[in-house]
Amino acid sequence: MKIAIGSDHGGYALKQEIMKHLETRKVEYTDFGCYEESSCDYPVYARAVAAAVTDKTCEFGILICGTGIGISIAANKISGIRAALCTDCFCAEATRQHNDANILCLGGRVVGAGLACKIVDTFLDTPFSNDERHIRRIHLIEEN
C-alpha cells in the first residue's frame, strides 16, 4: 500500500507525526508538501495528492490543513476523489465502509497526534463493504 500525503502550514506539524507513524507501520508514502511551516495555499497540496490517487500512483491520500475543512473541499472538487474529514475513529471506519473514501482529511489544529494516528490506522485498515446500496450511492455521486 502506498499513501500520498500533503498539508498546508496549518497541518505541517501533524503531518510530521503521521509520517513517523506510517514509517513505524512500514507503510510507504510520498510527501507532496508543504515542506516548511511558512504560510501557503492548501488547494495546491489537495490537487497534488488527489492526482496521485486518481492516477493510481497511490492507493489512498491523507490531507491536513488547520481545520481539515478547506483541504477537503478542495480535494472533493476533483473527479474520482471521495475525501472525508474525520475527527474520530467511528467516522474513519464508516467512511471506508460506506463511502469507499480514498482521501482522509484531518485538522492539525483540531485533533492531537495520538488520536490522528488512530484515525489513520482505522481508515487504512477498514475495507469498503462492497454493499450494493453503497455502490449505488457512490455511482450517484459520480453523476453529479
Ligand code: RB5
Ligand atoms: C490556514 O490558516 C487555514 O485557513 C487552513 O489551514 C485551513 O484551516 C483551511 O480550511
